[in-house]
Amino acid sequence: MSLQAPARVAAATCDSADAAQSQQIQEIASEVLRLRLVQSQYKQLEGQLRASSEKLRELLPEKAPHFSQYLEQGLRPGGTVGTLGGFHGGAEPESLLGIMECLCVVCNSQVASRREDLVSACKWILQDPVELAEKLTALPAAPGALSRRLAPYLLTCDSSWRGTLNEAGQCYEAFRSWLSCYYQFSLVSGQMEASAVQLQRQEQLLKELNKETSAGTEAPRSAMTKSAPWRHSGLKRSSSVQSTSSTGSRRSPSPSADAVTRSGDVGGRKSAGGAISMTRVSREASQKSPLGRSEKALKSAGASVGVRIQAAFRNQSLTKCMLKRVEFTSRTLGNTQTVFAAYLPDTTEFKKLPVVYWLSGLTCTDENFSQKAGAFQAACDNQVVLVMPDTSPRGDGVPDEDPKTYDFGLGAGFYLNATTDKYKTHYNMYDFVVQELPEFVEANFPVTSKRAISGHSMGGHGALTIGLKNPDRYTSVSAFAPICNPMKVPWGQKAFKFYLGEDEESWKQYDATELVTQYKGKDLHILCDCGTADSFLVGDVNQLQPLAFMAAAQQSKVPVTFRMQAGYDHSYYFMSTFIREHLEHHARFLHAGGYAS
Numbered sequence: 001m002s003l004q005a006p007a008r009v010a011a012a013t014c015d016s017a018d019a020a021q022s023q024q025i026q027e028i029a030s031e032v033l034r035l036r037l038v039q040s041q042y043k044q045l046e047g048q049l050r051a052s053s054e055k056l057r058e059l060l061p062e063k064a065p066h067f068s069q070y071l072e073q074g075l076r077p078g079g080t081v082g083t084l085g086g087f088h089g090g091a092e093p094e095s096l097l098g099i100m101e102c103l104c105v106v107c108n109s110q111v112a113s114r115r116e117d118l119v120s121a122c123k124w125i126l127q128d129p130v131e132l133a134e135k136l137t138a139l140p141a142a143p144g145a146l147s148r149r150l151a152p153y154l155l156t157c158d159s160s161w162r163g164t165l166n167e168a169g170q171c172y173e174a175f176r177s178w179l180s181c182y183y184q185f186s187l188v189s190g191q192m193e194a195s196a197v198q199l200q201r202q203e204q205l206l207k208e209l210n211k212e213t214s215a216g217t218e219a220p221r222s223a224m225t226k227s228a229p230w231r232h233s234g235l236k237r238s239s240s241v242q243s244t245s246s247t248g249s250r251r252s253p254s255p256s257a258d259a260v261t262r263s264g265d266v267g268g269r270k271s272a273g274g275a276i277s278m279t280r281v282s283r284e285a286s287q288k289s290p291l292g293r294s295e296k297a298l299k300s301a302g303a304s305v306g307v308r309i310q311a312a313f314r315n316q317s318l319t320k321c322m323l324k325r326v327e328f329t330s331r332t333l334g335n336t337q338t339v340f341a342a343y344l345p346d347t348t349e350f351k352k353l354p355v356v357y358w359l360s361g362l363t364c365t366d367e368n369f370s371q372k373a374g375a376f377q378a379a380c381d382n383q384v385v386l387v388m389p390d391t392s393p394r395g396d397g398v399p400d401e402d403p404k405t406y407d408f409g410l411g412a413g414f415y416l417n418a419t420t421d422k423y424k425t426h427y428n429m430y431d432f433v434v435q436e437l438p439e440f441v442e443a444n445f446p447v448t449s450k451r452a453i454s455g456h457s458m459g460g461h462g463a464l465t466i467g468l469k470n471p472d473r474y475t476s477v478s479a480f481a482p483i484c485n486p487m488k489v490p491w492g493q494k495a496f497k498f499y500l501g502e503d504e505e506s507w508k509q510y511d512a513t514e515l516v517t518q519y520k521g522k523d524l525h526i527l528c529d530c531g532t533a534d535s536f537l538v539g540d541v542n543q544l545q546p547l548a549f550m551a552a553a554q555q556s557k558v559p560v561t562f563r564m565q566a567g568y569d570h571s572y573y574f575m576s577t578f579i580r581e582h583l584e585h586h587a588r589f590l591h592a593g594g595y596a597s
């Protein structure tokens with residue numbers, strides 16, 4: 001008896017010492033992660049500032065005089081104020097004043113409180129655009145006090161130029177983008193020096209503790225395996241992570257050489273030429289595997305497949321990009337199997353990223369965009385995950401018209417919920433895209449719940465209507481050659497008649513032009529591009545109707561940037577040219593609150 005008691009005390013002491021050390025390691029590891037995040041943010045912001053500075057240097061010499069004239073006309077007393085943010089587009093007066101105030105702050109001019117004085121000060125600042133561009137782009141990061149002065153003015157100039165982006169508009173947007181980059185860069189750069197020193201210290205400490213622990217007994221090692229998540233997060237290999245982030249270099253965006261498992265569960269992995277990984281997941285798994293639930297609970301719920309997806313992501317360092325194709329049973333699509341693709345970019349840290357949902361057009365599957373859009377490098381550079389669903393339900397029992405046509409049924413779900421008897425069980429692409437797919441993705445992938453939505457043609461119609469109907473779910477919306485007014489064109493009329501019935505009133509809920517007319521929500525940051533040589537615009541039938549949409553948007557004062565791109569057609573060549581700009585657009589808003597981890 002007398003011998004046993006001290007032994008128990010010794011064991012308890014040892015256990016609590018191990019636990020304390022393990023706790024300490026975890027805390028230091030999280031601090032290291034945080035500090036690395038600051039460093040990688042700095043690199044990213046530095047790159048963004050460089051790009052927007054280049055833009056400024058390129059644009060200002062030619063466009064600044066137009067901008068100056070625009071200020072003069074629009075803001076002088078008795079000036080043609082109607083041109084500002086009015087029917088013909090332009091900037092909101094509030095935003096213009098904000099831009100001018102910011103320019104005064106960074107150029108060290110006094111910020112005038114009278115509008116006329118502010119205009120005069122800015123005209124003076126703009127008088128030598130070449131020198132101005134040189135001066136702005138050579139500015140060192142703003143010290144804290146200057147950033148604090150900028151902040152309130154920046155808040156007021158956050159609305160985009162409306163309508164056609166003329167010379168003054170291009171200049172306005174270039175200033176807006178540069179100011180926002182300069183401000184964010186300045187904020188992070190203020191923390192850089194201290195955080196670099198801190199990082200070095202913490203890493204050294206972590207190394208020492210690590211050495212100590214692995215030189216110790218079995219007990220601390222098992223404690224670490226149980227409770228030190230950094231072991232799984234790739235942090236141990238972080239020196240390579242760090243070097244990637246500090247040089248700013250990125251791996252090629254080609255997907256990882258993973259395996260395709262088309263039949264059976266995710267466990268069996270066979271090489272398949274190396275590009276894509278295909279995972280089949282049961283519906284139960286998707287419903288019961290939200291992040292945060294324990295694996296044990298999930299396994300007991302029979303959700304081992306979903307768990308394995310999560311575990312796979314948890315156990316790998318998130319530094320490699322990959323394209324994954326996932327198949328699961330969808331409730332909203334009548335319990336049919338559906339496949340979607342997800343592209344996960346390189347990340348320099350173990351962190352969750354926001355998602356851009358991509359909706360493809362008529363005849364497409366989840367594969368067209370992955371194969372043809374050339375979007376992956378831009379997704380890496382902008383740190384967004386891409387999720388690409390199919391365009392309709394498929395498989396046994398899914399109804400279609402006979403004879404089959406390309407613009408209806410399979411491959412043409414029109415991102416709505418059908419109400420007619422024949423189609424209502426399966427054709428619920430609206431619910432699928434808005435609810436079920438994000439639920440699945442957010443439960444199984446390392447993503448945040450910040451979302452943007454984009455698409456092409458029928459998918460552009462999907463992105464616009466889904467965005468306009470769900471402003472709280474998406475931070476931004478974009479579209480290529482969208483079908484803007486489907487209830488007025490043959491593609492839409494055919495689809496709506498079969499999916500929704502004859503009552504045209506019910507069609508309005510899926511028509512972007514109707515929806516924008518009624519829209520009263522927050523700025524959705526809508527960006528659209530359409531080619532002037534698009535055969536569905538200038539061919540026999542105008543299926544797209546961008547002007548109807550723009551007129552409605554202007555009427556109801558909904559900001560939309562709609563760019564007509566000279567000479568481009570309806571194809572993926574067109575999209576691959578501008579997809580980077582769309583992802584940059586989404587990234588601006590998705591990352592607005594900082595890079596989530």
Ligand SMILES: N[C@@H](CCC(=O)N[C@@H](CSC=O)C(=O)NCC(=O)O)C(=O)O
Nearest residue numbers: 361362363364368406456457458459572
């Ligand atoms: N008759 C053509 C029409 C199909 C087509 O052009 N589809 C476009 C989208 S059109 C509007 O939604 C598309 O994206 N095609 C896929 C691609 O990879 O280009 C046909 O049947 O091919």
